[in-house]
Amino acid sequence: MAGTSPAAAALPEPGIERPGSGAAGPRSMPDHPGAGARARWVRRVLRNRNVAVGGSVLVLLVFVALFADALSPYNPSRLYPAQRLRPPGGPNLLGTDEFGRDVLSLVLHGSRVSLLVGGVTMVLTSLGGVVIGLIAGYYRRLDLVVMRVMDGLMAFPAILLAIALMAARGPGVWNVVLALSVVYLPRTAMLIRSTALSVRELDYVLAAQALGRGGLAIAFRHILPNCIGPLLVQGTFIFAYAVLAEAILGFLGVGVPPYVPSWGNVIASGKNVIREAFWVSLFPGVALTLSGLSLNLLGDGLRDVLDPRLRVQ
Amino acid sequence: MTTYLLRRLLALLPVMLVVVTIVFFLIHLIPGDPVAVILGPEANAQQIEDARRELGLDRPLHEQLLRFYGRLLRGDLGRSYFLDRPVTQALWERAEPTLVLMASGLFVAVLIGVPSGIVAGAYQGSWWDRGLMTLALLGVCVPGFWLSLNFIYLFSVWLGWLPVAGYASVFQDPVAAARHMVLPAVSLGFSQSALIARIARSCMIEVLRQDYIRTARAKGLAERTVVYLHAFRNALVPVVTVIGITMAILIGGAVVTEIVFNIPGLGRLIISAILRRDYPVVQGVVLVTAAAYMLINLAVDVVYAFIDPRIRYV
Numbered sequence: 001m002a003g004t005s006p007a008a009a010a011l012p013e014p015g016i017e018r019p020g021s022g023a024a025g026p027r028s029m030p031d032h033p034g035a036g037a038r039a040r041w042v043r044r045v046l047r048n049r050n051v052a053v054g055g056s057v058l059v060l061l062v063f064v065a066l067f068a069d070a071l072s073p074y075n076p077s078r079l080y081p082a083q084r085l086r087p088p089g090g091p092n093l094l095g096t097d098e099f100g101r102d103v104l105s106l107v108l109h110g111s112r113v114s115l116l117v118g119g120v121t122m123v124l125t126s127l128g129g130v131v132i133g134l135i136a137g138y139y140r141r142l143d144l145v146v147m148r149v150m151d152g153l154m155a156f157p158a159i160l161l162a163i164a165l166m167a168a169r170g171p172g173v174w175n176v177v178l179a180l181s182v183v184y185l186p187r188t189a190m191l192i193r194s195t196a197l198s199v200r201e202l203d204y205v206l207a208a209q210a211l212g213r214g215g216l217a218i219a220f221r222h223i224l225p226n227c228i229g230p231l232l233v234q235g236t237f238i239f240a241y242a243v244l245a246e247a248i249l250g251f252l253g254v255g256v257p258p259y260v261p262s263w264g265n266v267i268a269s270g271k272n273v274i275r276e277a278f279w280v281s282l283f284p285g286v287a288l289t290l291s292g293l294s295l296n297l298l299g300d301g302l303r304d305v306l307d308p309r310l311r312v313q
Numbered sequence: 314m315t316t317y318l319l320r321r322l323l324a325l326l327p328v329m330l331v332v333v334t335i336v337f338f339l340i341h342l343i344p345g346d347p348v349a350v351i352l353g354p355e356a357n358a359q360q361i362e363d364a365r366r367e368l369g370l371d372r373p374l375h376e377q378l379l380r381f382y383g384r385l386l387r388g389d390l391g392r393s394y395f396l397d398r399p400v401t402q403a404l405w406e407r408a409e410p411t412l413v414l415m416a417s418g419l420f421v422a423v424l425i426g427v428p429s430g431i432v433a434g435a436y437q438g439s440w441w442d443r444g445l446m447t448l449a450l451l452g453v454c455v456p457g458f459w460l461s462l463n464f465i466y467l468f469s470v471w472l473g474w475l476p477v478a479g480y481a482s483v484f485q486d487p488v489a490a491a492r493h494m495v496l497p498a499v500s501l502g503f504s505q506s507a508l509i510a511r512i513a514r515s516c517m518i519e520v521l522r523q524d525y526i527r528t529a530r531a532k533g534l535a536e537r538t539v540v541y542l543h544a545f546r547n548a549l550v551p552v553v554t555v556i557g558i559t560m561a562i563l564i565g566g567a568v569v570t571e572i573v574f575n576i577p578g579l580g581r582l583i584i585s586a587i588l589r590r591d592y593p594v595v596q597g598v599v600l601v602t603a604a605a606y607m608l609i610n611l612a613v614d615v616v617y618a619f620i621d622p623r624i625r626y627v
Contacts, residue, residue: 152331156603159565160583164599167587168342244456248569251458252584271462271573275477278466285459292454 050301057294065111072105076261085277095279097269103280106261107287113250113262114243114291117176121242122235124181125188130224130231132185133192138200138219147193150186158183162245166254173256176249180242191234195227229306233299240295247288263288317618321611328607336600337381340592341374351394351590390600391593395586400597403582410480411578414501414567417494419556421502422509422563427552429506430513434548435540437518445510452507457566461500461573468496478575497574501566505559512555517548550620557613564602 045051064071073093080100088095094103136146153161165179199205200223208218249255250264251271258265263284270281343350348365356364365371369380384391390400429449433442469477475496481489520526521544529539568580575581579598586594 148327148331151328152335155328155332155607156335156599157561157564157606159568160599160602163568163583163587164336164339164595165342167583167592167595168339169344240454247456248458248565252569252572254584254587267459267462274462274466275470278463278470281459281462285456285462288459289451289455292456293450296450296454 045302045305048301048305050297051305052301054294054297054299054301057290058298061111061291061294062115064108065115068108068112072102072108074102074105076101076105076109077259085273085280087277088279094283095277097266097277097280098273099269101261103266103283106266107263107284109261110263110266110284111287111291113173113256113260114246114288117173117180117246118239118243118291118295120177121180121184122239124177125184125238126231126235128181128185129188129192129234130227132189133227134196134219134223136189137193137196138215138223143193147190150189153182153186154190156183158241159245159248162249163252163254166249171254171257173260176246176255179249180245183245184238184241188231188234188238191230192227195230196223199223199226233303233306236295236299236302240292240299243291243295244288314619318615321614325607325611329604332603332607333382333385333600334378336596336603337378339596339599343592347592351592353590385600390597393586393591393594395589395591396594400593403594404579404597404601407577407579407582409482409578410576411567411571411580413483413490413494414497414570414576414578415563417498418501418505418563418567418570421498422505422559423556424506425502426506426509427513427549430510430552431517431545431548433510434514434517435521435544437514442514446514449507449510452504452510455504457500457504458569458573460503461496461570464496464500465573478573480574480576480578493574497570497576500573501563501570504566505562508559508562509552509555513548513552516551517544520544520548523547550617553617553620554613557610560609560613561606564606 046055073091078101080096083092083096083100084098086092086096086100088103092102092104094107096102097106132146132150136143136150156164162179162183165182166175169175169179196219200218205218205222208222213222246255246262247264247267250262251268253265253268255264256262258269266284267281267288270277270279270284273280340347346361348361348368348370349356352361352364369377372380388401390404392398393400393403396403429445433445433449436442465477468475476493479493481493483490521540526539526544529543530536534543567578568583570576571578571580572584579602583595583598586592586598
């Protein structure tokens with residue numbers, strides 16, 4: 001359960017990027033992040049091939065999600081029983097499912113739930129992780145209690161904890177976001193805490209203390225900026241895990257309700273008709289794999305740029 | 314070694330306490346009145362009141378929590394509403410398929426992952442390396458449950474080689490058991506094998522840079538001997554820990570794989586319990602899997618400390 005090596009882009013069970021083992025530490029950020037330095041930094045990130053490829057695919061997916069209504073040839077929630085299980089081709093480019101819904105329209109609309117859940121989970125775990133991690137990393141007295149709770153949450157296999165939380169809260173997009181945020185929050189909190197622990201020993205933090213800065217001000221103004229690199233990398237991977245976990249919950253029937261098209265529940269409905277219509281589960285799965293691939297490439301690329309020491313040889 | 318083991322076991326206690334407390338509070342996360350939700354809309358006020366008393370939900374929260382700890386210490390996980398038997402018994406009946414599935418999944422993962430990683434690492438930068446690592450990246454990104462469905466279509470529906478779904482006990486019919494287990498094990502093991510391959514590769518690269526490897530090469534040993542006799546064994550050591558780290562994926566993956574292949578294990582038990590609002594069973598499965606996960610990780614760490622004694626003193 002300890003931190004994992006760079007290769008452990010485990011889905012959907014993230015490890016922790018450990019600064020001790022070399023996650024983007026203080027050195028990864030410019031000393032004086034002025035406008036010029038920042039522009040150079042952005043250029044360096046964008047020049048990375050993995051970032052460029054993964055980022056482009058992600059932008060495309062976001063575009064699809066935003067304009068799903070305009071791009072879809074049919075309304076994904078309208079049922080056309082007369083046209084059920086049509087093979088790909090003709091008016092239904094990717095075929096139809098057992099209720100006669102157009103698979104292409106379902107896949108295009110499914111991207112909305114996936115990206116919404118993934119994106120919001122990333123933001124919530126980052127915000128929560130920063131607050132909890134900084135407090136635990138800076139206020140040593142709170143550290144013990146907070147970290148035991150985090151250890152406890154991490155002791156559950158991620159998907160099982162998410163299933164259990166969904167069992168209690170019931171189906172719904174926001175319940176999925178909530179469940180996945182609880183599941184993945186400890187990983188970010190541990191990461192920020194360990195970065196904060198290593199940074200707080202540096203001379204400039206001592207100098208800030210000597211100047212009479214308060215604990216919170218030091219934590220947020222001086223320690224937090226050094227956590228941005230690892231946070232960005234971790235956030236990208238959490239995005240990927242959340243997209244996959246959402247699909248798994250949808251597939252198991254405990255995620256978003258069946259009337260909201262999501263890749264997971266379309267794949268589940270394809271399971272029932274796998275003998276006669278393989279395309280129903282095939283295409284949403286391709287979309288899911290593509291989004292996972294783009295986010296993993298983006299995460300790998302960001303890690304390579306933000307912390308060259310962790311680069312996989 | 315005994316001190317190390319005791320220290321690790323003691324460290325597990327507070328985490329276990331937190332885990333149990335989280336599982337206890339699951340039932341209190343149910344929006345509204347949990348008893349009304351559990352019994353459904355048909356229940357009348359008297360039934361709700363009776364069930365509340367039976368579950369102890371009419372008592373103060375701290376008392377409920379203490380009773381919950383007490384029950385667990387006696388090994389009592391409560392009674393399933395729907396199956397009408399103790400939860401421990403229900404878990405015990407469903408454990409075999411899940412354990413067989415996990416063991417076969419792990420076997421496949423190691424069988425594919427270790428050789429791929431070692432070859433990729435030994436011939437870093439070669440076409441072998443690039444091909445295997447692209448495959449490993451795909452393995453990490455392809456969702457296991459979707460892969461299972463494609464396998465079912467390809468090998469069961471189309472080619473007709475293997476059964477579509479179902480389970481046969483190893484103890485009753487080993488041949489049927491093996492035929493039923495091939496697809497679930499491969500789909501479960503594939504994504505884990507990708508992780509093992511990636512880590513085995515970086516360990517191999519790391520080991521090949523060590524001084525003793527340079528010495529072996531300098532004294533004129535064949536590259537093959539250097540790689541397979543000198544580097545291989547040491548590269549394998551960290552791979553042991555990967556198995557612990559990825560155990561959570563194996564457990565979570567087993568739940569989903571059971572649903573895809575209709576295997577009557579713990580995964581199907583928890584999903585059907587959720588649909589029937591059978592909360593003691595949900596709590597039981599979650600608790601037992603979390604405990605198993607922690608113990609497996611402990612076992613892996615102990616094995617690691619046994620192989621590499623330096624760990625014990627860190």
